[in-house]
Amino acid sequence: MSLPTGKNLARPRFGHSQDVFQLHEVIEFSLFLGGKRLLFLALNEIRHALLRRGGRLEVSDRFWGGAGRDKVDDLQVNRARRAHLVFRIQRRLEAVRILGIESSCDETAAAVVEDGSVILSSVVASQISTHARYGGVVPELASREHLRTIVPVVRLALEQSSTRLEDLGAIAVTQGPGLVGSLLVGITYAKALALVRRLPMIAVNHIEGHIHAVVSQNPVELPALALVVSGGHTHLYEVRENFVYRLLGKTRDDAAGEAFDKVAKLLGFSYPGGPVIDMLAPHGDPHAVPFTLAKMKGNTLDFSFSGLKTAVLRWSEARDLSAEVAARRELLRRNSHPSVAEWLAVTPRETLDTLASFQHTVIRELLRRAVKAAEEIGARSLVISGGVACNAGLRIAAAATRLPYPIFFPTPGLSTDNAAMIAAAAFPKFARGEFADSTLRAQANLALA
Numbered sequence: 001m002s003l004p005t006g007k008n009l010a011r012p013r014f015g016h017s018q019d020v021f022q023l024h025e026v027i028e029f030s031l032f033l034g035g036k037r038l039l040f041l042a043l044n045e046i047r048h049a050l051l052r053r054g055g056r057l058e059v060s061d062r063f064w065g066g067a068g069r070d071k072v073d074d075l076q077v078n079r080a081r082r083a084h085l086v087f088r089i090q091r092r093l094e095a096v097r098i099l100g101i102e103s104s105c106d107e108t109a110a111a112v113v114e115d116g117s118v119i120l121s122s123v124v125a126s127q128i129s130t131h132a133r134y135g136g137v138v139p140e141l142a143s144r145e146h147l148r149t150i151v152p153v154v155r156l157a158l159e160q161s162s163t164r165l166e167d168l169g170a171i172a173v174t175q176g177p178g179l180v181g182s183l184l185v186g187i188t189y190a191k192a193l194a195l196v197r198r199l200p201m202i203a204v205n206h207i208e209g210h211i212h213a214v215v216s217q218n219p220v221e222l223p224a225l226a227l228v229v230s231g232g233h234t235h236l237y238e239v240r241e242n243f244v245y246r247l248l249g250k251t252r253d254d255a256a257g258e259a260f261d262k263v264a265k266l267l268g269f270s271y272p273g274g275p276v277i278d279m280l281a282p283h284g285d286p287h288a289v290p291f292t293l294a295k296m297k298g299n300t301l302d303f304s305f306s307g308l309k310t311a312v313l314r315w316s317e318a319r320d321l322s323a324e325v326a327a328r329r330e331l332l333r334r335n336s337h338p339s340v341a342e343w344l345a346v347t348p349r350e351t352l353d354t355l356a357s358f359q360h361t362v363i364r365e366l367l368r369r370a371v372k373a374a375e376e377i378g379a380r381s382l383v384i385s386g387g388v389a390c391n392a393g394l395r396i397a398a399a400a401t402r403l404p405y406p407i408f409f410p411t412p413g414l415s416t417d418n419a420a421m422i423a424a425a426a427f428p429k430f431a432r433g434e435f436a437d438s439t440l441r442a443q444a445n446l447a448l449a
């Protein structure tokens, strides 16, 4: 048994308000799905279903023997020329539910999203406590945890959204980039579900997911500039109509989130480092340590954070921080989630200043290149997404920049890894009929553009 593939599937582009529906595509699609559910619906019914969603129907000359598309209303439809529409498709015109599965790194996540934007459920099982004692993600442990949690996480996402597998239009899964062993768990499970339930499967790039975490929830005008900034990425993309992407710049060494994590580890703070540095930075002076901004040869839209990380290392080596670092590690041994007050009690002023200055420098780097890139492409919106987009300092700094276009951030729940963003990113692919088949492979270094 094979899964429906994009090859033999026509591509009705339904679901988006501006979409134009080609009748022959609807028919081919319905014939492809076939089976008992095949219904005969009059053209008007299809047209009304589309109109209710703000879509419209174009009738191709191929079917109507030269009848003009503007004459749709006048067409007398005989049985032979009726639109054949599968009941499932009609239901999908009402609402399409996609189950998203994400397992690229250290979060096992599943979500059900309707029509690419209405999040009916979003379940995230974090492995942070497993990896925290190692100060970073341990790939073997991550795969094992995914295996343990994938079934209950998917079940919970379905339950919380009152969705049965048969209510789904498709299953979306992260193909990459990420840890190959982790990706494999999600992909294998998605394949099994899709095969057994005869559901189409959609492969999603994790980075595209981060972009859709914002695009699906906000009135983002295209072209947009997307800054994806997480533990694994610091990338600038141009986002054009139909979600066509162009890579404009990326980090040449560490990702911004990775720099947060490494600096935190170096100074004895908890993993991941971003949230704790974010929490403590307001207690220090961001101008106290004049870290220099990275100068890039070649593509000036590229980033580099390893110099800054090394500068923090040199700063700490120049002082004897062993007592305060030991005190923080001891605090963490007693309490895995210290409060701000508890951290402040074991963090002298000078270290707080360094954290604030470090964060301030990262934010300046991110914003100056994002703004420059946005200018270059004539962006109508700026999208900032990924785990580091949670950063309060970054959000405040972005709000303070006076730009001729709006800046959109994800909600905190959609900033770090989740499956709702995967299901949201899958929706335009679903509408275009871009399905994966059972040969889908995990790709650790999958590029978006």
Ligand code: KG4
Residues within 6 Å of the ligand: 105, 229, 230, 231, 232, 233, 256, 257, 258, 260, 261, 272, 273, 274, 275, 278, 386, 387, 388, 389, 390, 391, 392, 415, 416, 417
């Ligand atoms: O998107 P994400 O959950 O996973 C990846 O795809 O990498 O991002 C995780 C990263 C970590 O490096 C973490 O330190 C960082 O996002 N992060 C933050 C904040 N919250 C998470 N960085 C700065 N400020 C935060 N508030």
Ligand code: ZN
Residues within 6 Å of the ligand: 206, 210, 230, 386, 387, 416, 417
């Ligand atoms: Zn991510």
